[in-house]
Amino acid sequence: MTRKLFVKSYGCQMNVYDSHRMADTLAPEGFVETASPDDADLVILNTCNIREKAADKVYSELGRIRELKEAAAADGRRVTVAVAGCVAQAEGNEIFRRERSVDVVVGPQSYHRLPDILRRAEHVRTIDTEFPAEDKFGQLAQPTRAAIRKRGLSAFITVQEGCDKFCTFCVVPYTRGAEVSRPAAKIIAEAEHLAGAGVREITLLGQNVNAYHGEDGNGRTTTLGRLMHRLADIPGIARLRYSTSHPCDMNDDLVAAHRDLPALMPQLHLPVQSGSDRILAAMNRGHTRADYLRQIERLRAARPDIAFSSDFIVGFPGETEQDFGDTLRLLGEVGFASAYSFKYSPRPGTPAAGMEQVPEAVKNERLRRLQSAIEKCQAVFMDACVGMTFDVLFDKPGRHPGQIVGRSPYLQPVPVIGPASLIGEIAPVTILEVRTNSLFGALAHAPAQPAQSRETVGA
Ligand code: SAH
Numbered sequence: 001m002t003r004k005l006f007v008k009s010y011g012c013q014m015n016v017y018d019s020h021r022m023a024d025t026l027a028p029e030g031f032v033e034t035a036s037p038d039d040a041d042l043v044i045l046n047t048c049n050i051r052e053k054a055a056d057k058v059y060s061e062l063g064r065i066r067e068l069k070e071a072a073a074a075d076g077r078r079v080t081v082a083v084a085g086c087v088a089q090a091e092g093n094e095i096f097r098r099e100r101s102v103d104v105v106v107g108p109q110s111y112h113r114l115p116d117i118l119r120r121a122e123h124v125r126t127i128d129t130e131f132p133a134e135d136k137f138g139q140l141a142q143p144t145r146a147a148i149r150k151r152g153l154s155a156f157i158t159v160q161e162g163c164d165k166f167c168t169f170c171v172v173p174y175t176r177g178a179e180v181s182r183p184a185a186k187i188i189a190e191a192e193h194l195a196g197a198g199v200r201e202i203t204l205l206g207q208n209v210n211a212y213h214g215e216d217g218n219g220r221t222t223t224l225g226r227l228m229h230r231l232a233d234i235p236g237i238a239r240l241r242y243s244t245s246h247p248c249d250m251n252d253d254l255v256a257a258h259r260d261l262p263a264l265m266p267q268l269h270l271p272v273q274s275g276s277d278r279i280l281a282a283m284n285r286g287h288t289r290a291d292y293l294r295q296i297e298r299l300r301a302a303r304p305d306i307a308f309s310s311d312f313i314v315g316f317p318g319e320t321e322q323d324f325g326d327t328l329r330l331l332g333e334v335g336f337a338s339a340y341s342f343k344y345s346p347r348p349g350t351p352a353a354g355m356e357q358v359p360e361a362v363k364n365e366r367l368r369r370l371q372s373a374i375e376k377c378q379a380v381f382m383d384a385c386v387g388m389t390f391d392v393l394f395d396k397p398g399r400h401p402g403q404i405v406g407r408s409p410y411l412q413p414v415p416v417i418g419p420a421s422l423i424g425e426i427a428p429v430t431i432l433e434v435r436t437n438s439l440f441g442a443l444a445h446a447p448a449q450p451a452q453s454r455e456t457v458g459a
């Protein structure tokens with residue numbers, strides 16, 4: 001019997017990956033994905049708990065799903081509602097108490113058990129927020145070729161999950177558990193499977209992806225840098241990325257991979273959170289402002305055209321105007337290509353939630369100032385791209401006839417006039433003009449050479 005599945009992902013890229021793997025695991029059970037909750041027999045909300053706003057969104061969404069579920073029941077159709085992800089892990093049974101429409105609560109470490117959980121949920125509300133010992137990734141099904149093609153040329157692979165860092169503001173160590181790395185052979189097999197179906201770009205995921213230390217098959221552990229070398233050798237894989245990294249785990253292998261592997265894109269998301277040593281210490285980040293700047297220098301020495309993005313938190317408990325000034329200065333010193341900024345959100349059970357809070361009005365004002373400084377950095381970076389030639393991976397037709405759109409090494413959308421036959425291919429493009437968030441360019445007539453981007457893009 002075919003049933004329709006609607007999965008919605010909130011939060012980070014790992015949640016998107018997890019949603020795909022849940023859908024893949026439910027496919028052999030007869031579930032086919034649908035784009036709308038209206039006709040779904042099973043709705044999965046894959047939730048995020050990182051900030052209060054993200055967690056609250058779940059309950060408003062569940063209110064809407066309850067109406068759908070009740071309307072379907074009036075027509076004699078049963079709709080099963082599952083809450084997955086980090087809110088499920090953090091709130092557990094509380095979700096059943098707050099929302100009567102929910103049938104299943106399932107935490108990120110139990111997704112491989114979904115088929116069984118759903119069978120049980122036909123009779124009784126079912127919760128699974130354990131951290132089971134069995135190999136979750138080994139039991140989650142791989143996508144079919146058709147599913148891979150539908151998801152596009154770029155794919156995610158989780159290589160590391162969980163976090164042992166315990167930054168004082170963060171829920172992730174509680175919701176995702178302790179750091180676990182997958183064996184290299186499993187990751188390579190997954191990448192080969194994706195490449196075989198046409199995937200050209202892989203982003204390796206982990207909460208602390210550069211702390212990766214999976215088995216290499218000889219009873220030893222390997223590093224992310226060495227894993228990159230093996231992935232770069234897979235036919236068809238032209239681009240590699242990884243996210244999210246911690247400044248304390250930038251080891252020599254990984255820095256060397258940036259120097260030696262043209263497939264490893266010259267773009268790195270390296271969250272710093274604050275430019276103030278006092279606040280970094282209170283956050284338990286394990287590094288100073290100078291340590292962070294040293295990592296940036298090392299990476300630039302290895303790969304001069306590398307561009308950085310980051311995450312910032314404003315209004316962390318105890319942040320003074322001077323601390324915030326240090327953050328603004330760091331932004332200028334590094335020259336980030338882009339950055340995300342967040343107001344500190346106290347999370348239940350984390351140490352910082354119990355510290356003396358910064359008033360909301362102060363947070364709002366600092367966020368505005370930080371965001372306008374980030375916008376200026378972004379504009380500087382975009383403007384500097386004009387006149388450069390770099391490789392673009394074309395992934396779809398453009399909005400106008402005769403146009404195709406791809407991504408630069410720095411992830412900016414690049415529309416050009418070009419043949420649809422280039423979709424799925426990489427070709428060098430000369431950037432002519434900045435248009436809001438994209439770079440308009442023209443195909444350069446040289447054949448694509450991966451090494452070329454390194455010589456022509458000076459950061
Ligand atoms: N694993 C990633 C972080 C995931 S959370 C890492 O270690 O970088 C993504 C971002 O959300 C963090 O970098 C941080 O800037 C922000 N964040 C996390 N907890 C937060 C909180 N309590 N309030 C505001 N922002 C937070």
Ligand code: SF4
Nearest residue numbers: 163165166167170172
């Ligand atoms: Fe959260 Fe810090 Fe771990 Fe990142 S390193 S997931 S911010 S505790």
Ligand code: F3S
Nearest residue numbers: 011012048049050086
């Ligand atoms: Fe959110 Fe969990 Fe990812 S809290 S950011 S979904 S690890």
